[in-house]
Amino acid sequence: MAGLTHPNLIILSGAGLSAESGVATFREADGLWEGHRIEDVATPEAFRRDPALVQQFYNLRRAQLKNVQANAAHHALVELEKNWPGSFWHITQNVDDLNERAGAKKLLHMHGELRKVRCTWCKSVLAWSDDLQTDTDCPECDHRGTLRPDIVWFGEMPYYIDEIMRALETVDIFLCIGTSGVVYPAAGFVRLAAEKGCARLIEVNLQPTGISGQFTEQRQGLAGIEVPKLVAELLQPYNA
Numbered sequence: 001m002a003g004l005t006h007p008n009l010i011i012l013s014g015a016g017l018s019a020e021s022g023v024a025t026f027r028e029a030d031g032l033w034e035g036h037r038i039e040d041v042a043t044p045e046a047f048r049r050d051p052a053l054v055q056q057f058y059n060l061r062r063a064q065l066k067n068v069q070a071n072a073a074h075h076a077l078v079e080l081e082k083n084w085p086g087s088f089w090h091i092t093q094n095v096d097d098l099n100e101r102a103g104a105k106k107l108l109h110m111h112g113e114l115r116k117v118r119c120t121w122c123k124s125v126l127a128w129s130d131d132l133q134t135d136t137d138c139p140e141c142d143h144r145g146t147l148r149p150d151i152v153w154f155g156e157m158p159y160y161i162d163e164i165m166r167a168l169e170t171v172d173i174f175l176c177i178g179t180s181g182v183v184y185p186a187a188g189f190v191r192l193a194a195e196k197g198c199a200r201l202i203e204v205n206l207q208p209t210g211i212s213g214q215f216t217e218q219r220q221g222l223a224g225i226e227v228p229k230l231v232a233e234l235l236q237p238y239n240a
């Protein structure tokens, strides 16, 4: 019977969610990511051409995680996850672990994770918090130099696409936080959600993006301020 079901919620987050924690976003005004062109550090071709540079780049990003903390937006999203009565999925393009550190459980890292590495020989995926070198041995199969960051690079297939497509079939509220909307397939999820009948499409960003016109609501400002406000609004009908 209509009216008895609880709305299904999907969150799509991007680098803007972690910006106030001190993790650099990808597309700063100069088009560089921590001083590098994305094509030089985030493609399979770059890894084949200069594996040492790519390993060093991700070693620095992994090391940087030791000096940052979850911010108010990460914590608010965990509050939402814990109290949301319908189905809940947080799809993140971020490779940091700040959502998990805030307590997130229903999280899909569609672009991989900095704190994991993958063996190109035996396919094992391993938790990793130290530096990775081009001659590091895989602890599972003992092959030398076969470990790479478990990051989805440009030209590679994002993770969890089947699960995401299934969740988008029945989404009622789609909330997009801190993403520039230029990298597909993630940038196309709002359109897919709308096509499936999702009536509430909310974008939180510091500024308008190339996909802003596809949302039904805009919250312009810092994620650390706008997300907690929005979470309080979304949970308000369920508070006794």
Ligand code: OAD
Residues within 6 Å of the ligand: 013, 014, 015, 016, 017, 019, 020, 025, 026, 027, 028, 038, 042, 093, 094, 111, 152, 153, 154, 177, 178, 179, 180, 181, 182, 183, 204, 205, 206, 207, 209, 221, 222, 223, 224
């Ligand atoms: P971008 O760096 O492209 O965009 C960050 C977005 O966050 C921009 O739209 C900013 O306006 C917004 N923003 C910045 N600070 C904010 C804040 N404090 N509060 C709210 N919004 C803020 O990052 P993504 O869209 O996440 O892919 O990038 C998508 C993908 O491109 C990444 O996952 C990565 C990258 O190349 C791979 O590595 C495969």
